[in-house]
Amino acid sequence: MMKVRATLLFALCVIFSASAQWKPAGDRIKTRWASEIDVNNVLPEYPRPIMERAEWQNLNGLWNYAIQPTGQQAPASYNGQVLVPFAIESSLSGVQKTVGDANELWYQREFSIPSKWKNNRVLLHFGAVDWKADVWVNDMKVGQHTGGYAPFSFDVTAALAASGSNKLVVKVWDPTDRGYQPRGKQVNKPEGIWYTPVSGIWQTVWLEPVPEKHIENIKITPDIDKNTLTVEGCVNEAVPSARLQVKVTDGSRVVAEGQAINNQPVEITMPANATLWSPDNPFLYQLEVTLYDGAKQVDKVKSYAAMRKYSTKRDDKGIVRFQLNNKDVFHFGPLDQGWWPDGLYTAPTDEALKYDIVKTKDLGYNMIRKHVKVEPARWYTHCDRLGMIVWQDMPNGDAGPEWQMRQYFTGTERVRSAESEANFRKEWKEIIDYLYSYPSIGVWVPFNEAWGQFKTQEITEWTKQYDPTRLVNPASGGNHYTIGDILDLHHYPHPEMFLYDAQRATVLGEYGGIGWANKEHLWEPDRNWGYVQFNSSKEVTDEYVKYAEQLKQLIRQGFSAAVYTQTTDVEVEVNGLMTYDRAVIKVDEPRIRKVNQEICRLLED
Structure with missing residues (x-):
């Protein structure tokens, strides 16, 4: 004792x-x-x-x-x-x-x-x-x-x-x-x-x-038109007698299953009435993926999947619109930097990590643009479970901020070294591989505002070919080329459509930036800025709603998505919907939710 x-x-x-x-x-x-x-x-x-x-x-x-x-x-x-x-x-x-x-x-x-x-x-x-x-x-x-x-x-x-x-x-x-x-x-x-x-x-x-022989990775691809779910299991070593079995469950009920050998993908026919994933109904099927060597079970992992489809289609007015599950949908959400005053890139807790997504949902949005950052896996799972479409940026690099801004204003492309270019391609592929199976990912964004932008046509074509299940936004607000699925404009502070593409979806990739320096919640007491500055929650909300009404008209004229800057204040930027410490919602939440929901539903039948 x-x-x-x-x-x-x-x-x-x-x-x-x-x-x-x-x-x-x-x-x-x-x-x-x-x-x-x-x-x-x-x-x-x-x-x-x-x-x-x-x-x-x-x-x-x-x-x-x-x-x-x-x-x-x-x-x-x-x-x-x-x-x-x-x-x-x-x-x-x-x-x-x-x-x-x-x-x-x-x-x-x-x-x-x-x-x-x-x-x-x-x-x-x-x-x-x-x-x-x-x-x-x-x-x-x-x-x-x-x-x-x-x-x-x-x-x-x-x-x-x-x-x-x-x-x-x-x-x-x-x-x-x-x-x-x-x-x-x-x-x-x-x-x-x-x-x-x-x-x-x-x-x-x-x-x-x-185990000695084990599943290294799984790649999940839904197809709602064929009503199939394909699961590829990457095994650490070639096992001639290996068999991969996948069970799809809804709660405790097995609704579909399939198996394959010789390292072939498991193609599963889903129920005729399969439930589709959407922001309004973020339904997830649970998966049980088991590896057998002959009759012996050698490994098993749990996963999940969603039946959903991202695409574009011309509407009855000739405007190219985003579609989710073959229905028109307007993508609307904030620019989300994913920074924290105490943890920088890292949220203090999982509850904190989830909080920004929950508040984005509470404010009536259906999308988040993850801006030049990639999050931990749990962030994407929270988006899957809560029902948030994600536009995923590639983090920029290869130049200091001075050169990046020069590229933006002169419309030039960066000439990269062979080493830099190879590294970009390697990291972009790793990010896509990492995030491929998360249902919430709807759009890949390889470049932002010409920052480090190079070989745009080639990078966009590769991205589209490597993952044909998502839309590709070649350069959000950057040097524009007639490639990919999207023409993306940036305009601050109010929304404006100064270009239009009749062959691709035209989107407002950034606007807003309405600032308010809440004195008790600042990173620094001085140097704070926003694209426009106000002094109260009511003033910020009024300006936001004014821009929202302008946006409604532009949606009718051709915008198919919009991204408001931004989710939170970040360091000396004070243009967030929340303060940097997440202590204050800086807008009138019911008013913002009402107008945001009206915008998200504008294209619905």
Whole structure:
């Protein structure tokens, strides 16, 4: 009994010690969720709901860190502790230090493998690391990855100790805007529309046991016209006798199933009355995907799918309209930057991550444009479950903000180096592969406002060919080419149609930017800006409704979608529907919801 008490007391001391060592850094505004963080249980939700296994181990929490000049060996000692997965520059990391391109960021922690995993392979997963990551387990190099937005993993089984603890070391280099890599709104000197750098680990790190032969990935494709659901299962090694079985369920009831061998896709005929997914009815079927070797079950994952279709069609007035499930639909939603005052790229909790989507839905929108950022997998699952169409941007890069703005105003395309171009194509493909199976993704946006824009026709054609199930917006507000499915205009502050395309859908990809600097909820007391500035919720709401009435007329004339800037304030931008800390809804919610719903339903029969 004394030994049990001593062990329990030691464990409690460790937990208390960890909590005592961490607190948010800096004195800027924070969200209410920052105070809910438990350093011993950070972002504990399963990180990949689209392909779920029962067993996993979360490695989030306090890690050792060091910042040292590039090209050096692993540090002999560390500077302190950082709370993973919050970027080192963020308040919630507990550090809030800038790394820069002349330095490398080192992480170190230990972990143990549960004894029941003994006969399995062990995968080490990273949700996202910005930008170049080298990884060692027990001083053995297990892999390297470049790309700041897509998940990656390594099989670390051969590097694990036979028993006891294992040492994990990660080295990261991130040049921010001094490199060619995609980096979105991050710059070394934040101002205006450009924000604080994000370096290193910024999504969940986790371990997963898998069988020797296992499912590495699944690719889900619905076809409502043929009434089929196709599931491709990527297996880690060729297994001649492998058989993939897929069961589709509605609650506890199996409604359809299919199977295939020889690495062929499983083509499933859905019920004649299959329920279709939409923002008004975001219905999801559950999937059970099982891998057999002969008669023996060797692996099983849970997933989900939706029957839905994104397309365009000319209406009775000759205007090309968006369609969802073969019916006209107007896409209307906010520009969503996905930034947090305390976590930067990383929401403090899963509840916080979901909150922005919930409020967007509450405000009457049916779409979100995810702006030059990619989110953790759970964000897309929340969109799937809540019913939000997503326009997914490719994060821009390959130039500093000065050159990007010059491209925008001169209408020029960027001439990239061969290395830069190859990296763009690699990262864009990884992002599409990562997000392909999420039903909410409706539009791919490879470029924004000519920022780093290059070979637009070629990139658009490749994107459309690689994923013909989605629409492609070649350049939102950028240099325009008659390619893809969409002509996208930006106009601030009020809506305006200054170009029209009779062959593609014409959309207002950005407008609005109505600002109000709410003094109790500012990132900085000075330097705040919006495209237009007001001093109260009523003034902001009145202006919003005025623009909405103008937009209604333009929809009748030819707009098929619109994106309002923006979901929240971000750093010194104060043109959000909410303050940066999410503490204040800056508009009259019932009035905004009413007019937004009218806009979303304008094209309905």
